[in-house]
Amino acid sequence: MKNLLYINGKWTGEDLAKVSVTNPATGDVVSEVPKGGKKEALLAVEAAHDAFEPWAETTAYDRAKLLRKYFDLIVHHEQELGELMTKEMGKPLAEAKGEVHYAANYIEWYAEQAKRIYGETIPTHDNDKRLQVWKKPIGVVAAITPWNFPAAMLTRKMGPALAAGCTIVIKPSGETPLTALKLVDLAEQAGFPKGVINIVTGSSSEIGEVFLTDERVRKVTFTGSTEVGKLLMKQGADTVKKLSLELGGHAPIIVFDDADIDKAVDGVIASKFRNAGQTCVCGNRVYVQSGIYDDFIEKFAHKVKDLEVGNGMDAGVDIGPLINNAAIDKVDSHVQNAVKLGATVVAGGSQPVEKGNYYLPTVIKDAKADMLIMQEETFGPVAPVQKFETMEEAITLANDTPYGLAAYVFTESVSKGTKVIEKLDFGIVGWNDGAPSAVQAPFGGLKESGLGREGGHQGIEDFLETQYVSIGI
Numbered sequence: 256m257k258n259l260l261y262i263n264g265k266w267t268g269e270d271l272a273k274v275s276v277t278n279p280a281t282g283d284v285v286s287e288v289p290k291g292g293k294k295e296a297l298l299a300v301e302a303a304h305d306a307f308e309p310w311a312e313t314t315a316y317d318r319a320k321l322l323r324k325y326f327d328l329i330v331h332h333e334q335e336l337g338e339l340m341t342k343e344m345g346k347p348l349a350e351a352k353g354e355v356h357y358a359a360n361y362i363e364w365y366a367e368q369a370k371r372i373y374g375e376t377i378p379t380h381d382n383d384k385r386l387q388v389w390k391k392p393i394g395v396v397a398a399i400t401p402w403n404f405p406a407a408m409l410t411r412k413m414g415p416a417l418a419a420g421c422t423i424v425i426k427p428s429g430e431t432p433l434t435a436l437k438l439v440d441l442a443e444q445a446g447f448p449k450g451v452i453n454i455v456t457g458s459s460s461e462i463g464e465v466f467l468t469d470e471r472v473r474k475v476t477f478t479g480s481t482e483v484g485k486l487l488m489k490q491g492a493d494t495v496k497k498l499s500l501e502l503g504g505h506a507p508i509i510v511f512d513d514a515d516i517d518k519a520v521d522g523v524i525a526s527k528f529r530n531a532g533q534t535c536v537c538g539n540r541v542y543v544q545s546g547i548y549d550d551f552i553e554k555f556a557h558k559v560k561d562l563e564v565g566n567g568m569d570a571g572v573d574i575g576p577l578i579n580n581a582a583i584d585k586v587d588s589h590v591q592n593a594v595k596l597g598a599t600v601v602a603g604g605s606q607p608v609e610k611g612n613y614y615l616p617t618v619i620k621d622a623k624a625d626m627l628i629m630q631e632e633t634f635g636p637v638a639p640v641q642k643f644e645t646m647e648e649a650i651t652l653a654n655d656t657p658y659g660l661a662a663y664v665f666t667e668s669v670s671k672g673t674k675v676i677e678k679l680d681f682g683i684v685g686w687n688d689g690a691p692s693a694v695q696a697p698f699g700g701l702k703e704s705g706l707g708r709e710g711g712h713q714g715i716e717d718f719l720e721t722q723y724v725s726i727g728i
């Protein structure tokens with residue numbers, strides 16, 4: 256594998272300064288990648304622009320065949336990709352391999368969806384005219400991806416973009432470029448024509464500025480923090496850049512008295528502690544109804560204490576390291592603030608003694624709305640639990656946030672679940688389900704959690720233009 260930039264079908268950038276990629280479990284340097292900037296971003300955009308027309312003219316069947324070959328190659332390299340991911344960002348190997356599988360599925364699903372991009376015929380008001388809607392690929396797409404799901408957040412964009420007939424320029428996170436570079440290496444092996452897929456590592460501000468201001472880039476698809484998403488919106492205003500934004504979350508989990516407690520405990524653990532809590536859809540605040548509050552806390556804390564913390568490459572590890580020191584500081588500040596304002600730690604609550612960016616899986620009881628942890632995305636393995644009395648109170652607490660990505664509800668009552676979910680301002684809801692994401696379903700948030708949807712048949716729309724054609728006959 257070549258840890259270089261890939262522009263116009265060539266691995267390049269040997270002469271550029273290098274940026275180190277470190278293993279958050281050990282602090283060791285895993286590899287180095289070139290520090291690309293404005294010049295390299297412009298070259299990549301030019302290559303994607305030149306490649307667009309011939310690529311858009313291929314048939315959906317040809318694009319589907321290539322995507323299917325790409326899917327097979329990703330699946331074949333699951334172990335290698337998984338190990339690379341664990342080394343550069345820390346998640347346990349089993350989770351990393353699970354993500355590779357999930358990532359590959361986006362490519363397979365959109366290989367199939369390429370053949371289902373339908374236009375429309377509209378009934379005419381005039382017999383001398385025929386009215387049609389044509390669908391066209393939007394053009395050059397620039398994709399910016401985060402470190403927490405280095406494979407899936409990329410293929411969720413590559414799959415629909417390539418299926419639609421768009422060419423793509425990728426900027427992966429500086430923390431995790433290696434998984435993305437390997438995925439591009441496999442795309443080259445699959446045989447995508449030169450210029451159709453390009454990747455530039457390096458300065459996010461320089462590369463981002465080119466993506467958002469160059470007129471040849473017709474769409475920017477971004478997954479990352481709300482803060483950077485807002486910056487990109489401002490930068491893209493002058494070229495009226497089409498944007499898809501998958502941003503931060505602050506997911507509430509509501510557990511009602513009539514929930515199956517064991518199912519709810521397992522669901523909250525699946526939602527909260529996957530990827531050490533560094534997941535945009537992970538539950539960040541748990542609201543439990545008073546009738547089962549004490550029981551729930553006891554069972555929940557007991558199971559959380561059993562979660563194994565350690566290097567993701569070691570067998571049996573449930574919680575790997577956090578991405579860096581800043582993440583540890585943020586998590587600890589949320590815990591300290593909650594304790595200061597009256598909450599009690601019932602599991603974890605500190606770093607373990609081993610070296611590395613680890614934080615013990617933590618449960619805090621008697622959390623309150625004024626605590627930082629109930630207001631901000633924590634992005635770490637801490638579950639604050641707050642007691643509530645009524646359904647109305649739970650809905651108000653859950654919606655009291657600028658975010659609207661995911662929410663979770665645990666109740667065995669169909670009527671209560673339906674009533675509550677209808678009132679929740681969130682793009683994704685897991686009902687008795689701590690892991691609702693699926694490639695065939697729309698993923699995305701309301702409010703400051705983003706714009707547009709990825710996944711499912713909705714996910715390809717953002718890469719298509721709608722052209723209305725009125726034909727005089």
Ligand code: NAP
Pocket residue numbers: 399400401402403404408426427428429430457458459460462463464478479480481483484486500501502503504534535536632660699700704705
């Ligand atoms: P981030 O700091 O916003 O970074 C995301 C990407 O943006 C990285 O590639 C980063 O590059 C790049 N970037 C940073 N500053 C930029 C700039 N000025 N111009 C252009 N690009 C820039 O987010 P993160 O820490 O990687 O990811 C965590 C966040 O992503 C969380 O808030 C999480 O909730 C959110 N997320 C959302 C979803 C979703 O689907 N809604 C999924 C996963 C994660 P560098 O790293 O190289 O600076």
